[in-house]
Amino acid sequence: MRARTYSQAAFEQAKKVIPGGVNSPARAFGSVDCGPLFIAAARGATITDVDGNTYIDYVGSWGPMILGHAHPEVVTAIEQAAARGTSFGAPTEAETKLARRIAAAYESIDKVRLVSSGTEAVMTAVRLARAFTRRESIVKMVGGYHGHSDSMLVSAGSGLAEHGVPSSAGVPGHVAAQTIAVPYNDIEAVGRAFANYPDRIAAVVVEPVAANMGVIAPVEGYLEAIRQLCDQHGAVLIFDEVITGFRVALGGAQQRYGIKADLTCLGKIVGGGLPAAAVGGRSDIMDLLSPVGPVYQAGTLSGNPLAVAAANKTLELLEKSDTYRTLEQKGASLEAGLKDAAGRAGIPLTINRVGSILSAFFSQHPVRHFEDVQATDIARFKRYFLDMLEQGVYLAPSAYEAMFLSLAHTQQDIDKTVSAAYNAFCNIR
Numbered sequence: 001m002r003a004r005t006y007s008q009a010a011f012e013q014a015k016k017v018i019p020g021g022v023n024s025p026a027r028a029f030g031s032v033d034c035g036p037l038f039i040a041a042a043r044g045a046t047i048t049d050v051d052g053n054t055y056i057d058y059v060g061s062w063g064p065m066i067l068g069h070a071h072p073e074v075v076t077a078i079e080q081a082a083a084r085g086t087s088f089g090a091p092t093e094a095e096t097k098l099a100r101r102i103a104a105a106y107e108s109i110d111k112v113r114l115v116s117s118g119t120e121a122v123m124t125a126v127r128l129a130r131a132f133t134r135r136e137s138i139v140k141m142v143g144g145y146h147g148h149s150d151s152m153l154v155s156a157g158s159g160l161a162e163h164g165v166p167s168s169a170g171v172p173g174h175v176a177a178q179t180i181a182v183p184y185n186d187i188e189a190v191g192r193a194f195a196n197y198p199d200r201i202a203a204v205v206v207e208p209v210a211a212n213m214g215v216i217a218p219v220e221g222y223l224e225a226i227r228q229l230c231d232q233h234g235a236v237l238i239f240d241e242v243i244t245g246f247r248v249a250l251g252g253a254q255q256r257y258g259i260k261a262d263l264t265c266l267g268k269i270v271g272g273g274l275p276a277a278a279v280g281g282r283s284d285i286m287d288l289l290s291p292v293g294p295v296y297q298a299g300t301l302s303g304n305p306l307a308v309a310a311a312n313k314t315l316e317l318l319e320k321s322d323t324y325r326t327l328e329q330k331g332a333s334l335e336a337g338l339k340d341a342a343g344r345a346g347i348p349l350t351i352n353r354v355g356s357i358l359s360a361f362f363s364q365h366p367v368r369h370f371e372d373v374q375a376t377d378i379a380r381f382k383r384y385f386l387d388m389l390e391q392g393v394y395l396a397p398s399a400y401e402a403m404f405l406s407l408a409h410t411q412q413d414i415d416k417t418v419s420a421a422y423n424a425f426c427n428i429r
């Protein structure tokens with residue numbers, strides 16, 4: 001049995017001064033009935049806790065660590081930036097360089113505003129859409145998670161799904177009332193929303209690949225249909241690519257599926273492991289932002305020089321030609337290994353994978369909608385999670401989260417993971 005003494009003690013101390021002992025709820029491991037690991041360090045594809053246990057890491061800080069932890073070139077870029085000063089509250093040329101990089105990767109992006117978190121990116125995109133259309137209602141998907149701004153905490157996934165509370169207390173009713181939640185991957189439901197609220201919908205906000213209800217790829221024609229409906233009804237299409245951006249292709253889901261959003265929200269990878277995020281899109285919408293236009297948005301640490309240095313270096317490394325082919329191969333290898341292990345153990349398993357993100361659902365049925373995820377064997381997932389942890393594999397502590405591969409995961413890591421999964425599948429039969 002792996003020792004957890006120091007993690008447990010650290011959690012008890014943290015709970016005295018931090019609500020729930022964590023600074024983001026999903027980290028509390030609440031749904032898997034064990035306390036969180038407190039982390040001492042991470043390098044490459046592994047993470048080490050304060051008890052000295054090392055794990056193969058498939059959380060990857062919930063997505064940003066696509067190069068692996070503490071990539072030497074990223075660390076050097078951060079060190080060099082830190083030596084020049086950690087925050088100026090004034091523009092730097094590196095921000096322009098990063099904005100250019102983002103715009104080069106995304107055909108749909110003319111202009112970019114850097115912010116500090118995915119929540120801010122979506123909040124800003126929603127405000128821009130409302131200003132641009134002079135409408136107030138927003139369509140989102142049930143089980144979609146877009147950060148914790150008021151408008152987006154309606155029928156949300158991720159940590160809210162895991163705790164069985166799809167919406168948050170403290171969100172004014174009149175704000176929540178402006179958010180229309182429809183099932184993901186249901187084209188007709190989006191059409192009905194436009195029919196039911198004519199001339200009221202400012203934007204459709206969607207994760208083009210849902211990744212906060214586990215990973216669910218868009219069904220054929222889904223993104224195209226939403227694009228068409230937005231055009232037809234004069235609404236803004238907002239893609240939340242906080243997870244998929246620079247992950248499923250350099251140009252994100254938009255490149256992978258060949259659809260252009262009007263506004264794109266980026267986070268996680270775009271910050272290179274530091275707190276930076278971005279909203280980008282069409283000039284005519286983006287130029288509504290202050291100081292050009294009337295939509296206010298600001299931040300002392302926006303475009304922070306450390307984050308921008310990490311981001312520029314990370315994106316520069318991702319721009320290399322073989323990145324996404326390599327990630328695809330690693331993802332395919334893990335998927336095939338897990339499928340084979342489940343087959344040998346006689347465990348029904350459905351794997352959804354898009355490039356280097358995947359979810360293994362304990363179900364024999366296809367998983368295409370949020371309700372399909374809810375119908376999977378969540379109790380079995382908990383036992384699987386705990387067994388994998390014991391064997392040195394660190395998964396996200398919830399069936400509603402994704403597995404993230406990085407360029408640092410080796411075939412040996414994948415093979416070890418698959419053989420741990422086989423053991424776990426046998427133990428939870």
Ligand code: HOZ
Pocket residue numbers: 024025026027061062145158159212401
């Ligand atoms: N929103 C993240 C899960 N989809 C959790 C972030 C965190 O706890 O770091």
